[in-house]
Amino acid sequence: DVKVTQSSRYLVKRTGEKVFLECVQDMDHENMFWYRQDPGLGLRLIYFSYDVKMKEKGDIPEGYSVSREKKERFSLILESASTNQTSMYLCASSFSRSVVRMDFGPGTRLTVT
Amino acid sequence: AQKITQTQPGMFVQEKEAVTLDCTYDTSDPSYGLFWYKQPSSGEMIFLIYQGSYDQQNATEGRYSLNFQKARKSANLVISASQLGDSAMYFCAMSRISNFGNEKLTFGTGTRLTIIP
Numbered sequence: 256d257v258k259v260t261q262s263s264r265y266l267v268k269r270t271g272e273k274v275f276l277e278c279v280q281d282m283d284h285e286n287m288f289w290y291r292q293d294p295g296l297g298l299r300l301i302y303f304s305y306d307v308k309m310k311e312k313g314d315i316p317e318g319y320s321v322s323r324e325k326k327e328r329f330s331l332i333l334e335s336a337s338t339n340q341t342s343m344y345l346c347a348s349s350f351s352r353s354v355v356r357m358d359f360g361p362g363t364r365l366t367v368t
Numbered sequence: 369a370q371k372i373t374q375t376q377p378g379m380f381v382q383e384k385e386a387v388t389l390d391c392t393y394d395t396s397d398p399s400y401g402l403f404w405y406k407q408p409s410s411g412e413m414i415f416l417i418y419q420g421s422y423d424q425q426n427a428t429e430g431r432y433s434l435n436f437q438k439a440r441k442s443a444n445l446v447i448s449a450s451q452l453g454d455s456a457m458y459f460c461a462m463s464r465i466s467n468f469g470n471e472k473l474t475f476g477t478g479t480r481l482t483i484i485p
Contacts, residue, residue: 352469
């Protein structure tokens with residue numbers, strides 16, 4: 256089974272800090288995604304990547320950036336964390352766009368105080 | 369733009385009864401995929417079932433089936449003989465299908481299903 260891991264399960268940061276959320280998949284998947292999940296809003300796409308060093312904005316990219324230097328790793332960066340970025344962050348990956356299944360990591364619950 | 373609507377924020381169902389979770393969608397894309405995911409209280413997202421817009425038959429995976437009605441733009445999830453372990457949040461999602469395959473997923477707001485013993 257493919258495994259998608261995220262660097263932290265819970266994270267508490269202060270307003271204005273630079274925050275890195277790391278995601279690693281171990282099955283040579285081409286595509287990687289970052290979503291945030293908020294009650295009543297479902298999952299919203301922040302950024303995604305179909306290839307190494309490639310990135311595309313999702314539906315809510317403001318306040319975030321990403322990095323994909325290696326195929327297996329996709330990092331989400333909060334340049335200057337704000338309280339409205341308190342959320343659950345979910346990383347996902349899929350083998351290719353011809354494969355329908357997307358596998359998710361366990362999530363990182365980020366609290367910004 | 370694609371939009372997924374799940375109008376049931378919460379549902380309570382007696383164990384062993386069948387459950388239907390509603391999902392309607394809106395898209396102008398000619399080809400698309402429809403997905404259902406389950407999220408238990410532990411938080412992981414579990415893929416359940418997929419239906420392509422050109423698939424003639426409704427998708428089934430064990431106790432899960434997707435009731436796809438293209439003209440109504442609905443993709444309801446049916447769980448037969450519900451079990452206590454089915455208690456979870458359920459998300460409907462869709463993707464546009466391009467020449468490259470499935471594009472990014474757009475999710476609905478979810479339905480919290482609680483199975484009562």
